[in-house]
Amino acid sequence: MELRKETGMLQILDIEGNFRKELEPDIPEELLLRMYRTMATVRKFEEISMGLQRQGRIGFYIGAAGQEACSVGSTAVLGRDDWIFPAYREPGALLLRGETVLQLFHQLFGNSLDYNKGRQMPNHFNSRKVNVVTPSSPIATQIPHAVGMAMAARIMKRKDVALTFFGDGATSENDFHSGMNFAGVFKAPVIFLCQNNGYAISLPTRRQTAAETLVQKAVAYGIPGERVDGNDILAVYSASARAVERARSGGGPTMIEAITYRLGPHSSSDDPTKYRDKEEVEEWKRKDPIRRMALYLRRKGLMDERSEKKIGDEIDSEIRAAAKKAEGTPRPPVESIFENVYSEMTWNLREEMEETVQRYGAGYTGK
Amino acid sequence: MELRKETGMLQILDIEGNFRKELEPDIPEELLLRMYRTMATVRKFEEISMGLQRQGRIGFYIGAAGQEACSVGSTAVLGRDDWIFPAYREPGALLLRGETVLQLFHQLFGNSLDYNKGRQMPNHFNSRKVNVVTPSSPIATQIPHAVGMAMAARIMKRKDVALTFFGDGATSENDFHSGMNFAGVFKAPVIFLCQNNGYAISLPTRRQTAAETLVQKAVAYGIPGERVDGNDILAVYSASARAVERARSGGGPTMIEAITYRLGPHSSSDDPTKYRDKEEVEEWKRKDPIRRMALYLRRKGLMDERSEKKIGDEIDSEIRAAAKKAEGTPRPPVESIFENVYSEMTWNLREEMEETVQRYGAGYTGK
Amino acid sequence: MAVRTLLQSVNDAMRVEMEEDERVVIIGEDVGRDGGVFRATEGLIDKFGPGRVMDAPLNESGIIGTATGMAMYGLRPIAEIQFMDFIYPAFDQIVSELSKIRYRSGATYTAPLVIRTPYGGGIKGGLYHSQSSEAYFTHTSGLKVVTPSNPGDAKGLLIAAIRDDDPVIFLEPKRIYRTVKGEVPDGAYTVPIGKASIVREGEDVTLISYGASVHTCLKAADEAASKGISAEVVDLRTLSPVDADTVISSVEKTGRAVIVNEAPKFCSYAAEIAAIIAEKAVDSLSAPVLRVSGFDTPFTYTWENVYLPDAERIMSYISRSVAY
Amino acid sequence: MAVRTLLQSVNDAMRVEMEEDERVVIIGEDVGRDGGVFRATEGLIDKFGPGRVMDAPLNESGIIGTATGMAMYGLRPIAEIQFMDFIYPAFDQIVSELSKIRYRSGATYTAPLVIRTPYGGGIKGGLYHSQSSEAYFTHTSGLKVVTPSNPGDAKGLLIAAIRDDDPVIFLEPKRIYRTVKGEVPDGAYTVPIGKASIVREGEDVTLISYGASVHTCLKAADEAASKGISAEVVDLRTLSPVDADTVISSVEKTGRAVIVNEAPKFCSYAAEIAAIIAEKAVDSLSAPVLRVSGFDTPFTYTWENVYLPDAERIMSYISRSVAY
Ligand SMILES: Cc1ncc(C[n+]2csc(CCOP(=O)(O)OP(=O)(O)O)c2C)c(N)n1
Ligand SMILES: Cc1ncc(C[n+]2csc(CCOP(=O)(O)OP(=O)(O)O)c2C)c(N)n1
Numbered sequence A, B: 001m002e003l004r005k006e007t008g009m010l011q012i013l014d015i016e017g018n019f020r021k022e023l024e025p026d027i028p029e030e031l032l033l034r035m036y037r038t039m040a041t042v043r044k045f046e047e048i049s050m051g052l053q054r055q056g057r058i059g060f061y062i063g064a065a066g067q068e069a070c071s072v073g074s075t076a077v078l079g080r081d082d083w084i085f086p087a088y089r090e091p092g093a094l095l096l097r098g099e100t101v102l103q104l105f106h107q108l109f110g111n112s113l114d115y116n117k118g119r120q121m122p123n124h125f126n127s128r129k130v131n132v133v134t135p136s137s138p139i140a141t142q143i144p145h146a147v148g149m150a151m152a153a154r155i156m157k158r159k160d161v162a163l164t165f166f167g168d169g170a171t172s173e174n175d176f177h178s179g180m181n182f183a184g185v186f187k188a189p190v191i192f193l194c195q196n197n198g199y200a201i202s203l204p205t206r207r208q209t210a211a212e213t214l215v216q217k218a219v220a221y222g223i224p225g226e227r228v229d230g231n232d233i234l235a236v237y238s239a240s241a242r243a244v245e246r247a248r249s250g251g252g253p254t255m256i257e258a259i260t261y262r263l264g265p266h267s268s269s270d271d272p273t274k275y276r277d278k279e280e281v282e283e284w285k286r287k288d289p290i291r292r293m294a295l296y297l298r299r300k301g302l303m304d305e306r307s308e309k310k311i312g313d314e315i316d317s318e319i320r321a322a323a324k325k326a327e328g329t330p331r332p333p334v335e336s337i338f339e340n341v342y343s344e345m346t347w348n349l350r351e352e353m354e355e356t357v358q359r360y361g362a363g364y365t366g367k
Numbered sequence C, D: 001m002a003v004r005t006l007l008q009s010v011n012d013a014m015r016v017e018m019e020e021d022e023r024v025v026i027i028g029e030d031v032g033r034d035g036g037v038f039r040a041t042e043g044l045i046d047k048f049g050p051g052r053v054m055d056a057p058l059n060e061s062g063i064i065g066t067a068t069g070m071a072m073y074g075l076r077p078i079a080e081i082q083f084m085d086f087i088y089p090a091f092d093q094i095v096s097e098l099s100k101i102r103y104r105s106g107a108t109y110t111a112p113l114v115i116r117t118p119y120g121g122g123i124k125g126g127l128y129h130s131q132s133s134e135a136y137f138t139h140t141s142g143l144k145v146v147t148p149s150n151p152g153d154a155k156g157l158l159i160a161a162i163r164d165d166d167p168v169i170f171l172e173p174k175r176i177y178r179t180v181k182g183e184v185p186d187g188a189y190t191v192p193i194g195k196a197s198i199v200r201e202g203e204d205v206t207l208i209s210y211g212a213s214v215h216t217c218l219k220a221a222d223e224a225a226s227k228g229i230s231a232e233v234v235d236l237r238t239l240s241p242v243d244a245d246t247v248i249s250s251v252e253k254t255g256r257a258v259i260v261n262e263a264p265k266f267c268s269y270a271a272e273i274a275a276i277i278a279e280k281a282v283d284s285l286s287a288p289v290l291r292v293s294g295f296d297t298p299f300t301y302t303w304e305n306v307y308l309p310d311a312e313r314i315m316s317y318i319s320r321s322v323a324y
């Protein structure tokens, strides 16, 4: 293994939309357009959801604005049978794989059509339909799951690989350490995609760790790593493609550090002015991954002003219609509180359910 | 920070007793002799204790044979006010600092003079007298304690540093990860001394991690590291001296990987023939750190055959006398079970104590 | 004296103690410039600097482990865990280390650390921002566990915890952080650890509770009163060591016990209170010992109002008890 | 049929299930070539290879976390934690993840993982090789907790656990690993999870216990018999979900309950049993519900024989109960 001081980062597409032809990944046009549409959908979905949150119509929101290229660019290289273990800033991963905006709204509203049955806070998107595995709120816990699933695939002699997302803060958690180490030891076909957005809530990355880069943490586990401009979807795509190829061919895990930035607050409960200044945000707005992708598509002749506008309009109306529909969908019946704790309901849960039904009525879904 | 592939290791004293003059640390003669005597005491203490264990006179033993240079060589560079956070293979650290063999035996027998009051298994040596902090059985948990104590010393503007010992297996644990990271971030004056003895019970180090060396794990935390021959007391001493100097002068933490080997079983419960072969053990016997130290002292004219024999005899009779005395010391009274759970005994503990005293009698120490 | 919220009282307690005792330091995630996600440490970094108010990397066992080392050295650290739901990565450091250092070393080392953490439901926090897992800690010998229900107790108990020579888990009922206000004395004072308080006297039934649920019990007691039932309400304040005498005396007086808490019922802290009553006051009982708890499910988002015991549910248990 | 120790039964159960179902795999520290520190996995790596019997790095949360991922994929992993005292580094993975995956995903994902771990005192293991911390897990919704007291149950319950669609914590009473022997059927069979067993019938008092303590209860029941007291002994076998009916029926019959376990008394699993009795069988009680438990201290080395409930201590509680 070569240990190099890896402080540079791969950039293919710059902020003006120029790109390095010799490094340009070969992405089918249809996919490129879907990637763009997905990123734009994520951005709009957030804008509308944050509005719903401020109006008290949903309880909470945790956004991805500014980071869309990370989840979309890496998900794009996966096959349908591969697995994704998200944190909470990856609605793009679900959408690119064909999950609907409506389904995401069902989750935000925690209604009866939410896969989670209204049990989790907003932005904990899971979809068995598209192989996106159930996320939780504790940071980094999904990392060993991804490793274990990848190990299992190898044990069962299948070719699936796993991709897991986490933040800069997550690299400090115990589960990052165990997950990376097990992956190294068992050569698990897994891709660790760290979205280094510069902060863990208020803590800047330079106080999260004394390591100069996060990718150098891979050295501790004998795992190869790559550092990319996370706002450059071509760089994310090409690094991810290399990692997936390595994993699928038996070469084991890879860590990717994607340098990015969240343009909004940590969540709808956060006030970022307490810990970072305007100039920093403005600087990063100029690096916006969606704008860069749009410039790229224009240069490639795949989009023009009119089609860009058309896509925007379609997205907008799709999202507004979905929000309305989800909001109008009833809650899960009150009995659902007691289901899915176990494969079969235990006597004490049955007792509690009966008492609840007695009070609220069978099938109660709210006033 | 420089990331280098650090697969070599520092050796000053070779297995024939030759040493590299230019690297030879300047250790006072009196200290050198004490270091030798301590190492020899540890070895003999183990031989006798393992015998006691086989005769059922103590319950368990976990030895340090082959690794004596690690704890003795590093402890030797510390000042009296510095702190040591041991695992379980460092009786040498206590002895070099002036703790008595008798006190160690009190611990093995769990009698009334044991500092731990008979609450821990053998080899959990703690001594407030010589600033050796209370160890526990769970692996690696002492690492963040050492870091926290070092942080506290800085907060209180004192000059103490902390030295913590752990094994190769411990580097996989969560607490290694958090301890190293906090130390890096807070520039804590702490020395991480990893005794890589090639195994964690039965698991060889190469299956503990895919990292080629353990010291390269320091890269993940922005911490400098050094790799030394752990059976060469001069190498351990000189690397430790550099690390302590760095810590004391505000330069923050250092990790040292000391390559060593345990000549005996993992513990008195272990059968190492299940997982390693004779030749390997024989090879390491030739690298014995005590014999090397003896050769060095002879070359330096500090010891000859007669004085070596004399030291051995003194140690032997001291240990046998101490074992006898400790074995004859009564157990802690039965009330001690209920003490020290809290600073003051709570009502429920008092209730339990009273019932126990009623059954066994006040001050009961066994039949 | 000033009117303060529970949250402000917590902040004030730390400020007062940090002024009085330079050994008191704070460590936790976002406790510095950000002032904590609930703003419990607001302003403290400005006053005491980053040397005493330390923003930690995102690792709870690192926070507790290093704070334990500081406490062994002689500091009086206060560690903040951002939500109780996130305390589990530190569980080994708490259960194997912090709680056992005094015992295992024969008291040659001690670790007087306070762990503050917001707990409980009621803020639409769903599965992972609502838990009440006090039972894991009350079952752990060597820890004290404390939880206030009002601003005055919050300040006095937190100061007592900081001064205590044992490790204390200080649970803050976040649902009432800002909604419960009260006159709180300025400066330092303590409320003793290990003493319950009878917050409402009554004759017919004893409601035993702690934290935010105390207020729900008071509401239920009002309702009971309107039905001619006189309910006594015990606020335990300290969960371990529990003030069993106050519980027993009250139950001996009323003959009826209803225990109220938010945690899942099975093996929760309420079970211990029931067991103590079944052991020490069984002859006084005129009715079964009842528990009104969270359900034996993880916490839920959409239905949190049904999950949490409310006055109506408590009232139905009071009725069952009294009618028995 | 063959006479087997409890330990051999555990080994046999895994062997049988691994032969029948290729999805069954093992992961843990030293489970491979070494055969486990207690030899529970002896011989399995030779038969099934290192692909199915995996030696893990020294990290319990990694073991549970990766095994959870394997279970979600469709395997039936068995994770070994070397001693229950070392399960706490994995606590977050167990409590936040494993136990909640089915619930939080609306059952779109499930994690049928078995965690095997030796627990309890009696081997001179001192503070950190003797603990009985089942209460932390029985309080956790979504987990099943099982513990056998004899070789026949050990095999049948372990096979049932492996086949169960929920995560199961399988606690092995290491004190009786080799001392309790019995006829054990060859091949696969199950003992149902959730059913207690009455291991001795009696009329005057019910002893409720599990694991190694069942044998101490049987000894105490012998002693009681010699004094003319007829004690019924209930072996719970499954701690969660508990077979409350069997407990209640027995206590309704005898009117007296003594609960026996090794864990520290305060908030232990015994409290839940007492609470269930106080709630559902209070009218049948002729005496207080008593608990004979470990002390509210950490485990101790020198005095472990005093710490552990023995037949004499249990007998004194039986006498208290009967004399009441
Ligand atoms: C175990 C745990 N501790 C604390 C939190 C509270 N928390 C939520 S998000 C967050 C910061 C995460 O930072 P990072 O990993 O960089 O991800 P980002 O939010 O920047 O995408 C924290 C501390 C949590 N969810 N889980
Ligand atoms: C948390 C935890 N898990 C498992 C164990 C059991 N155990 C005791 S020593 C040991 C191996 C330790 O290996 P290493 O760190 O290399 O130290 P060594 O024994 O080789 O000195 C294990 C697994 C433990 N004590 N603590």
Ligand SMILES: [Mg+2]
Pocket: A167, A168, A169, A195, A196, A197, A198, A199, A200, A201
């Ligand atoms: Mg971040």
Ligand SMILES: [Mg+2]
Pocket: B167, B168, B169, B195, B196, B197, B198, B199, B200, B201
């Ligand atoms: Mg080792």
